[in-house]
Amino acid sequence: MITKGAVVIIKHGDPEFADSMEKGLVKKIAGPSSDQAKYISELERENFFLRRIVERETGRNLAELESEYGYNRRVPRIFRRLSNGWALIMYGITRFVDKYLVIRE
Helix, strand or coil: CCCCCCCCCCCCCCHHHHHHHHHHHCCCCCCCCHHHHHHHHHHHHHHHHHHHHHHHHHHHHHHHHHHHHCCCCCCCHHHHHHHHHHHHHHHHHHHHHHHHCCCCC
């Protein structure tokens, strides 16, 4: 639902034709009725409480997972480079095996 916004219509030429085009294109938007306003306020209140519950549950879940699995420490740069090098060597070996050591029919 759009709560804020603006539409600008620039009219040129025949004023009667431009006015009729405006009336055909523009839908008049009225404010919410009292029932709709009451429903909207209830939804906002429920959304507020639901957001608080979700934040609490997320915090509990994160704390539980951290206690179960521990803190994920950052791997030092040298180990990342070694693992990347090892992956490159393994890739080269598999490509060699696939290209030259596989019997093709």
